[in-house]
Amino acid sequence: MKKLLSVTLLIVLVLTLATTVKAATPAEELYNYISGTFTIAGQEVKLLTDDQLVTAERYLSTHELTNDEYLHVRDQIVSTVDIMDEAGVTSVYDLEDADLNKVKSNVKEAAETLGLTVNYDANKKTISVYDGTTLLETTSLDNANKAVQTDVVNYAYVAAPIVAIIAVAMFVGYKKVVNA
Amino acid sequence: MLNQKTRIKAAISYIIVALLFVFILLGSIQIVFGSQVSEAISLINMISIDTNNIKEEKEIKINTEKKRLQSYPEYGTKYGNIKIESLNVDLPLYYGDTLDILRKGVGQSSGGYFPGEGDSIKCMAHNTKGFLRELQNIKIGAIIEIDTSYGNFKYEVYNTKIIHQTDLAALPTHSPEETLMLYTCYPTNSIGHATHRFVTYSKLVQEEVK
Numbered sequence: 001m002k003k004l005l006s007v008t009l010l011i012v013l014v015l016t017l018a019t020t021v022k023a024a025t026p027a028e029e030l031y032n033y034i035s036g037t038f039t040i041a042g043q044e045v046k047l048l049t050d051d052q053l054v055t056a057e058r059y060l061s062t063h064e065l066t067n068d069e070y071l072h073v074r075d076q077i078v079s080t081v082d083i084m085d086e087a088g089v090t091s092v093y094d095l096e097d098a099d100l101n102k103v104k105s106n107v108k109e110a111a112e113t114l115g116l117t118v119n120y121d122a123n124k125k126t127i128s129v130y131d132g133t134t135l136l137e138t139t140s141l142d143n144a145n146k147a148v149q150t151d152v153v154n155y156a157y158v159a160a161p162i163v164a165i166i167a168v169a170m171f172v173g174y175k176k177v178v179n180a
Numbered sequence: 181m182l183n184q185k186t187r188i189k190a191a192i193s194y195i196i197v198a199l200l201f202v203f204i205l206l207g208s209i210q211i212v213f214g215s216q217v218s219e220a221i222s223l224i225n226m227i228s229i230d231t232n233n234i235k236e237e238k239e240i241k242i243n244t245e246k247k248r249l250q251s252y253p254e255y256g257t258k259y260g261n262i263k264i265e266s267l268n269v270d271l272p273l274y275y276g277d278t279l280d281i282l283r284k285g286v287g288q289s290s291g292g293y294f295p296g297e298g299d300s301i302k303c304m305a306h307n308t309k310g311f312l313r314e315l316q317n318i319k320i321g322a323i324i325e326i327d328t329s330y331g332n333f334k335y336e337v338y339n340t341k342i343i344h345q346t347d348l349a350a351l352p353t354h355s356p357e358e359t360l361m362l363y364t365c366y367p368t369n370s371i372g373h374a375t376h377r378f379v380t381y382s383k384l385v386q387e388e389v390k
Contacts, residue, residue, distance in 0.1 A: 050353035051291025058252060058290075126278075135255040137290055138278055146345040147377045148277045148287065150304045150312075150365045175194070 026070035027060040033074060038081050041088045047077070055137055069113050076110040240330045244389055247298040249330070255290065260328035262286050262303065262362075267314045271305060273326060282306055286362075291353060295326045295333040296387060300355045303362045307374070312364040316340075316378045324360060324382050331389040335360040335382030342366055343377050350379065358384040 024032065035053050037044045048056065065073075080103050084092065087099050095103060104120070111118045117130040125141040140148075240259065241250045253259040253275045260273040262285075272285035281287045282305060288294075292302040305312045324335045343350040351361055360382040365374035 049291070051289070054292060054353060055290050061248065062251060137255055138276065140278065147343070147348065147351060147363060148282075148289070148304050149345075149373055150282060150306050150363070150377075170198075175190075 026065040026067050027063065030065060030070050030073060031057055031060045034077065040081055040085045040090050043090055045090045047081070059136065063114070065114070072113045073110045076106040076113075080106045240328070242296045242330045242389060244296070247296065249294055249297065252294070256281060258285065260295075260326055263325045263327070264315075264318065264322065265325075266322045267318060269312065269314070271311065273303070273328075277304060286312075292361075293358075295328060295358075295360075295384075296331055296389065298358045300351075300353055301358070301360045302351055303360065304377075305362075305364055307364040307366070307368045307378075312362075313368055315362070315364050315380065316366065316368070318380055323385075324362060324380070326360070329390070331387060333384060333388075334386040336385045337380050337382045339381040341379050341381070343379055345375050345377055360384070 031053075034048055034056060035046075037046055039045070080092075083099050083102055083106075084090065084095065087095055089095055092100065092103055107118055111129065115131065116136070119128045119130070120126075121128070126138050127141070128138045129136045238251070238253065238257075240253060242248070243250055255276045256274065256278070258272045258274050261270065262273045263270045273288060274281045274285055275288050275290070277287035277289050286303050286305040289302040289304070293299040295301060307313055307315070318337055318340065320337055320339070322337045324337065326333045326335070341350060351363070361379055362382070363377045363379040366376045366378040367374060
């Protein structure tokens with residue numbers, strides 16, 4: 001009798017725990033997926049840096065996704081991983097133009113699934129992500145892999161040689177006029 | 181031959197006279213206008229035509245239990261102020277770290293967290309006068325205050341470091357306790373872009389949620 005009671009209690013406990021464990025939302029599933037490692041070109045690789053994951057976490061924690069949206073975005077990520085794997089590279093920056101364009105296309109499709117727009121500015125070397133008209137993020141490729149540049153070229157050092165050259169030219173011109 | 185030598189001598193004398201002219205001119209400007217020259221240079225560097233519409237700060241609230249903001253400011257908007265009383269610094273704080281933002285105040289990396297979220301906060305600003313030129317003179321124990329619409333946060337400096345610009349391990353994304361990393365380019369008088377950063381590390385010592 002005691003044994004039966006213990007087993008029954010155990011079953012009830014397990015069932016209760018199972019129903020109270022909250023299933024991950026699609027947004028959480030996506031975050032867990034992108035923060036994992038992927039086998040690319042024989043290496044275990046993380047697709048995003050820690051900094052990029054924080055940005056993704058911030059977005060996904062404040063936006064809901066449907067299961068279909070999660071699966072569609074996941075498909076684009078799988079496709080990107082396949083492209084990198086076939087090319088034998090572990091960084092998108094090492095892809096040839098043709099493959100890079102395919103990845104850009106995947107990124108565009110994933111963004112559109114989430115209702116986002118990705119803009120590439122070749123002149124400014126930036127990638128910007130918009131949610132409608134709201135700017136979510138701008139990444140400068142000039143600041144990739146380094147702490148942001150926060151100085152400006154010291155114009156005094158640039159101006160002085162230019163002023164000197166102009167002064168020389170003026171002086172030479174004056175001398176020529178005087179000696180003419 | 182003699183003619184060529186004469187020409188070379190004449191050219192050298194022209195250059196010397198011209199350089200003397202430049203030094204006298206620059207020296208006079210420095211003596212007459214003094215510190216206003218560096219302020220003028222800072223202002224020239226700050227000039228940008230802001231084609232973006234002025235974005236109003238929206239109300240932000242923090243979930244103190246989850247230690248996460250309930251909504252985030254739009255990238256590129258001012259959401260607070262950063263003050264360092266000991267250095268006479270009082271600058272607007274923006275979310276984002278583009279050149280346009282750094283012309284206006286202190287930028288905050290999107291690859292970090294916000295004040296009150298209990299993790300790494302990474303901020304940076306220009307090393308010119310009116311921005312963080314004096315940051316390298318900050319003392320251990322100095323207080324850096326961040327005032328936002330959702331709370332006031334005070335951080336105490338416990339370390340400073342000069343790091344190479346690619347040494348991202350010195351600016352970790354995660355910290356065991358809330359840490360503010362505020363940096364600027366180093367040295368301040370480099371010709372061309374600096375390859376190092378002067379970084380201050382501060383821990384949260386006081387927070388007051390609004």
